[in-house]
Amino acid sequence: MSSAQDPFYIVREEIQDSVDELEKTILVASRDPAYYGLDEVELSRRRNWxxxxRNQVAAVRRSVEKGKSNSTFSAHQDMGTSRSNHYTAQDNDDFIASESDRQLLLMRQQDEELDELSESVQRIGGVGLTIHEELSGQERILNDLSLEMETTSNRLDFVQKRVAMVMKKAGIKGQIMLILFLVVLFIILFVLVFLT
Structure with a gap:
C-alpha cells in the first residue's frame, strides 16, 4: 500500500494540518492579544500545547516507522536463519502468524493513539471557534454600549444646557421657588412610596 493510500499517513497529514492551523491562529492572536481577550500566560500555555x-505527532510517526523497519528487518533475518537451520514449514507458518498478529496489534495501538490525538485536536479547534464567537459577540455588545453611552451623553449635555438657561431666566426668586417645589414633590413621593 502506498503512503498516499495508507490511513496512517492520511490521518497524520490531517492532524499536522490542524496543528499548523492552530499555530497560525495563535500567531494572529499574539499580534493583538487584547483584541482577543488573551494575556501572555494564556498565549504561552497555548504555544506549549x-x-x-507536534511532539506527540512526531513520536507516533517515529514509532510507526520504527515498527515497520523492525518488522521488515526481523522478518528478513528470521527467514535467513530459518533457511540456514532448515526449519520446518510449520515453524515458518507459526512465525509469520505471530509476526502478523504483532503487526496488527501494533497498528491497532497506533490507530488508537492517532484517534486520541485527532479528537484532542478537534476539541481544541472547537474551543478556538467558541472563543472566536464569544469574542465577536462581546465586541458587538461593547460597540452597542459605546453607541448608547454616546447618545445618552449628548442628551444629558442638552438637558444641562436647557436647565442652565431656564435657571438663568428664572432669576434668584424663581430658583428658590423651583427648589421649594422640588423638595415638596420629593416629600410627597417619599410618603407615597414608603408609607403606603
Missing amino acids: IGSA
Whole structure:
C-alpha cells in the first residue's frame, strides 16, 4: 500500500494540518492579544500545547516507522536463519502468524493513539471557534454600549444646557421657588412610596 493510500499517513497529514492551523491562529492572536481577550500566560500555555501536540505527532510517526523497519528487518533475518537451520514449514507458518498478529496489534495501538490525538485536536479547534464567537459577540455588545453611552451623553449635555438657561431666566426668586417645589414633590413621593 502506498503512503498516499495508507490511513496512517492520511490521518497524520490531517492532524499536522490542524496543528499548523492552530499555530497560525495563535500567531494572529499574539499580534493583538487584547483584541482577543488573551494575556501572555494564556498565549504561552497555548504555544506549549501546540509544541506538545507536534511532539506527540512526531513520536507516533517515529514509532510507526520504527515498527515497520523492525518488522521488515526481523522478518528478513528470521527467514535467513530459518533457511540456514532448515526449519520446518510449520515453524515458518507459526512465525509469520505471530509476526502478523504483532503487526496488527501494533497498528491497532497506533490507530488508537492517532484517534486520541485527532479528537484532542478537534476539541481544541472547537474551543478556538467558541472563543472566536464569544469574542465577536462581546465586541458587538461593547460597540452597542459605546453607541448608547454616546447618545445618552449628548442628551444629558442638552438637558444641562436647557436647565442652565431656564435657571438663568428664572432669576434668584424663581430658583428658590423651583427648589421649594422640588423638595415638596420629593416629600410627597417619599410618603407615597414608603408609607403606603
